[in-house]
Amino acid sequence: MSDDATALLRVEGLRKSFGGVHAVDGVDFSIARGEVVAVVGDNGAGKSTVVKMIAGAYTRDEGRIFWEGRPVEPQSPEDAKDLGIETMYQDLALVPDLDPAGNIFLGKEPVRRLFGVVPVLDRAEMRRRSAELLERVRIRLPSLQVPVRQLSGGQRQATAIARFLLSDRAKLIIMDEPTAALGVQEQRKVLDLIEQLKQQGISVLVISHNLEHVLSVADRIIVLRGGRVAGVVPRAAADRQTIVALIVGGTA
Ligand SMILES: Nc1ncnc2c1ncn2[C@@H]1O[C@H](COP(=O)(O)OP(=O)(O)O)[C@@H](O)[C@H]1O
Ligand SMILES: [Mg+2]
Incomplete structure (x- = not known):
């Protein structure tokens, strides 16, 4: 678990709407140094929107972002980079x-x-x-x-x-579906890469559809549903069934 006082990143009450759609509707979580946190959820759950607000690609409507305990306003990807937040986009x-x-x-x-x-x-x-x-x-x-x-x-x-x-400078690396377009052998290499970053004390925030990958690499799993946090599950307590239930909205 990440202790909020020493968290590398903490977000509170993040919100973002597109027209009438509440894409992200009050999201709180934190990431410790060297922690690998996975974000899972159905299509449209708000995963990409959350990471884009942290990465400075989207401005938020509401909420606060704390970096190393200080409130920050990443207004552009360059601002985020200056803080030590790097984002790996799908086209790389x-x-x-x-x-x-x-x-x-x-x-x-x-x-x-x-x-x-x-x-x-x-x-x-x-x-x-x-x-x-x-x-x-x-x-x-x-x-x-x-x-x-x-x-x-x-x-x-x-x-x-x-x-x-x-x-x-990189302290947090954000990856949105890094294994999606890869073959099985290659997927394994990317998971090893995430493990290596963790060993170097770099935190990783990774969005993935693949629950096997998430369960093998993440220290904690944040489940988003309808723009809200449906659950935060430490790896020790995580199994496929629990995560799926949170994703679809059953009781875990
Ligand atoms: N740039 C955008 N313009 C309009 N609607 C958007 C935009 N980005 C995301 N949305 C909407 O916000 C919701 C959450 O999207 P997104 O964060 O991409 O979800 P996920 O990554 O979990 O699939 C969806 O309903 C999506 O259609
Ligand atoms: Mg997405």
């Missing part, structure tokens, strides 16, 4: 024709001076650091010099994660 925001190192360093490329004058990309440094970052999450890519479009889904996700780790 990678450039398909660049290699992993090029993607990891996109916009932050190290430069060295040729003959002390001409600025050139320090590709050796990019590859060295990239290998280091991937090693941190225990991922070994066959080559750091192939375009990412040739990598598997799991390897691409690892590249996206390594990019978050580059700045060394």
